[in-house]
């Protein structure tokens with residue numbers, strides 16, 4: 001039995017949770033058809049819609065844990081629910097998306113059961129011993145690791161599997177009310193602020209993003225970048241070097257430790273394309289890179305590129321756009 | 327308020343990683359070592375809380391003797407004391423590290439110098455296990471909050487803010503507690519000359535492991551091969567502007 005903890009966003013299963021189900025399906029096949037159960041905790045919106053979704057992605061049952069304990073999120077209380085359902089179903093594998101909450105809940109479970117946990121798994125390579133490959137050094141390297149104990153606990157790195165529906169029937173829904181000890185309710189969200197008036201929200205949902213990295217040169221080097229973004233009706237996204245140096249605010253950062261973007265057009269300028277940056281922009285439909293180095297990973301991975309100094313290329317592009325728009 | 331910050335000596339890698347010949351670790355000979363941004367932010371938050379409450383900041387690390395380089399640097403920022411649990415990092419897994427850090431906390435408490443708050447990074451920059459702080463909290467029987475960007479204390483509670491899926495989340499948890507920090511909420515300070523001089527005089531407590539480590543179950547590390555390139559170069563320098571704008575027109579992104 002494989003237990004997949006499913007997260008929802010605005011009442012629908014999150015993309016990374018569906019990617020996690022894709023890995024679980026592959027694992028189930030390798031293991032001779034072990035059943036997959038999905039577990040959703042607390043208020044997840046329309047439960048039967050969720051059951052249809054997780055069913056279409058290979059889960060035969062959706063366990064839905066409810067109760068006062070799940071009114072607001074806490075790592076320990078969520079883990080208590082997973083622990084109870086795992087014990088009752090005898091699951092030998094427990095997995096979740098490699099999101100902040102997914103990693104947190106599985107790490108709590110690992111500590112409670114005193115078993116190892118592998119974070120950000122991208123693949124499994126053997127069943128006995130169970131061997132997984134996971135991202136380390138922010139994705140710049142992979143680690144092959146054995147997970148010999150049961151249950152095997154791991155999270156799945158985003159974008160490492162494709163969330164494909166297999167048209168399974170809706171999962172059967174089973175409602176449970178797990179007991180949660182008082183000690184597991186100490187650290188819970190006490191309040192949730194309005195979504196930071198879309199400081200990074202606009203970046204995450206933008207259809208056009210103009211990016212800038214160390215190549216901008218200084219805090220004053222963003223003039224043409226801001227201008228191109230406004231000419232295209234897009235927003236600015238930056239690399240971590242830029243936020244670390246204090247040139248731009250953190251909410252503009254794209255990447256593993258910033259926002260994940262999926263625009264129709266991304267124009268990264270003076271960004272080398274480190275794997276941690278790539279993790280946040282890989283879903284862009286078209287990438288037009290501007291870089292002085294024709295061999296920079298951002299250039300070689302882009303759809304189109306201009307090799308040159310962004311401080312010369314961007315003003316020329318802006319000028320050309322203004323000229324054509326009359 | 328007495329605060330402990332757990333930091334790890336990690337290779338200062340950029341986008342490209344080299345591995346040692348045995349595939350067991352990152353080869354840092356050419357890049358050197360550092361402390362990750364998450365942990366630097368944790369140190370900054372700790373110093374601010376200590377300053378606000380008239381408290382002190384102690385550092386703890388489990389790692390090689392050379393970790394004293396990182397400890398001295400952080401002492402130069404205004405931390406007051408440091409403990410090194412000396413061990414070969416290739417023999418350690420996250421459960422081992424958590425057990426050793428818990429032993430530091432309990433032993434210091436037993437000698438009358440316990441902690442109200444323990445800060446760590448959310449995840450280590452090299453091993454990225456996402457779990458040492460949580461395991462430490464369970465070992466101590468303390469509550470834990472993860473991935474926070476700010477930390478304050480008031481009335482015996484630690485109050486944290488983090489970026490949650492539905493907006494900014496606040497936790498308020500009774501002390502003693504464990505909190506793990508994500509970079510971005512504060513700007514870590516730079517050492518002052520005076521701080522660096524003072525740091526040289528601090529005596530770093532050195533301990534050895536309290537138990538045989540279980541290890542990380544690592545088979546080996548690999549560096550993934552670069553993806554094949556299909557890039558179409560539109561041109562070089564400002565002369566490429568017309569080709570770029572032609573493309574923008576074709577994509578229909580011009581307003």
Ligand SMILES: Cc1cc2nc3c(=O)[nH]c(=O)nc-3n(C[C@H](O)[C@H](O)[C@H](O)COP(=O)(O)OP(=O)(O)OC[C@H]3O[C@@H](n4cnc5c(N)ncnc54)[C@H](O)[C@@H]3O)c2cc1C
Nearest residue numbers: 138213214215239240255256257258270272276277292310
């Ligand atoms: C755990 C971890 C998490 C991380 N998370 C993130 C993250 O979320 N987001 C992120 O971005 N990074 C992240 N990083 C950092 C990442 O590894 C890189 O260090 C960073 O992305 C590099 O930023 P950059 O491309 O701006 O700078 P550099 O790598 O220094 O690249 C600068 C580029 O600009 C080009 N250039 C220079 N001058 C010009 C010019 N005048 N015109 C045009 N091009 C020019 C250069 O050729 C080069 O390609 C993370 C790292 C770690 C270890």
Ligand SMILES: Nc1ncnc2c1ncn2[C@@H]1O[C@H](COP(=O)(O)O)[C@@H](O)[C@H]1O
Nearest residue numbers: 332333388446447449450455456457458
């Ligand atoms: N060897 C170590 N010594 C001290 N602190 C550590 C060590 N390893 C991890 N930590 C702390 O635990 C956090 C999470 O690490 P990890 O669970 O390994 O990703 C790090 O950001 C550090 O603050």
